[in-house]
């Protein structure tokens with residue numbers, strides 16, 4: 001058991017306003033001030049994500065924006081005795097203040113699926129929300145790293161890119177579709193079948209974030225396990241259908257919120273680490289890409305002081321994965337084009 005004194009010093013290290021942290025612990029390096037803004041902070045994802053970001057010692061200022069409900073969420077979260085100052089902003093006239101000076105903007109704003117819907121069915125509502133939020137980001141914090149959670153990610157990321165291009169602020173290194181939940185799921189499901197400790201598992205997930213565009217590369221999973229083809233196929237399908245599994249279980253009350261908040265917090269933390277100069281921060285994300293002929297594609301990326309420092313290629317694929325890659329291209333292409341066309345209307 002952790003000694004009381006150790007707990008106390010861990011706690012005070014987390015609480016200190018100008019913390020001194022290293023990559024994996026608490027030591028000598030001063031930690032820069034970092035503002036994180038969450039847009040959609042009062043929602044199903046937004047609230048637990050706000051909690052998790054409040055627990056992150058890399059955050060000095062936490063800005064919680066939504067069209068309603070943020071004063072309550074901010075008051076609640078602000079009582080937690082960790083480093084960051086929390087401010088809630090409500091309504092469009094406060095959006096500028098919410099964004100000013102942000103280093104990382106996380107966007108879980110928009111409607112979630114109900115049973116029977118695809119993510120693309122959310123396009124009509126969420127595309128407009130994302131377009132207006134992206135315009136505000138271009139105006140108030142054009143250099144922020146943008147973590148797009150709102151669905152359909154395969155289209156909302158291209159929408160944001162187009163809005164930024166029009167505003168003259170587009171930097172492909174700073175725009176990310178958050179696909180971390182696909183990786184989180186693939187790791188969990190793989191660990192169960194391979195009977196290995198889940199904390200040790202790594203599985204890249206590439207492509208996009210909807211149905212067959214989600215392509216987990218179990219042939220590259222570590223620790224290696226000799227799983228039969230039918231098991232790999234079942235794992236692939238379960239990862240692709242993970243979102244639907246939750247939507248159906250929630251039976252009309254929304255989609256993944258808690259696991260998504262966890263995944264979103266992981267990805268935002270990776271962005272902050274990269275900004276702070278921590279080396280070798282690698283996560284999968286849906287970014288502008290040359291890995292395939294598609295202009296956006298999820299693969300492993302190295303995060304650094306400028307956002308995306310390197311987009312990694314796919315590595316060796318099994319025949320099953322090669323086929324999956326070919327199968328996803330048409331759908332992903334059309335979702336990307338749909339986003340681009342919408343933004344340019």
Ligand SMILES: NC(=O)c1ccc[n+]([C@@H]2O[C@H](COP(=O)([O-])OP(=O)(O)OC[C@H]3O[C@@H](n4cnc5c(N)ncnc54)[C@H](O)[C@@H]3O)[C@@H](O)[C@H]2O)c1
Pocket residue numbers: 039040041042043044045046065066067068108109110111112113122126129133148149150151152153178179180181182209254255256257260
């Ligand atoms: N990328 C992923 O892996 C992933 C995972 C889960 C959910 N999602 C998506 O995240 C989105 C949010 O899901 P949720 O369950 O939190 O939904 P929710 O309805 O519970 O919350 C959405 C929040 O967005 C707010 N909002 C709406 N318009 C806004 C605007 N213009 N500006 C700011 N906030 C606005 C709402 O007021 C609400 O609080 C959905 O589109 C969902 O599909 C993505």
Ligand SMILES: O=C(O)C[C@H](O)C(=O)O
Pocket residue numbers: 112113119151181242243244246247255256
């Ligand atoms: O499935 C959804 O609609 C939400 C999200 O994209 C998910 O993967 O859980």
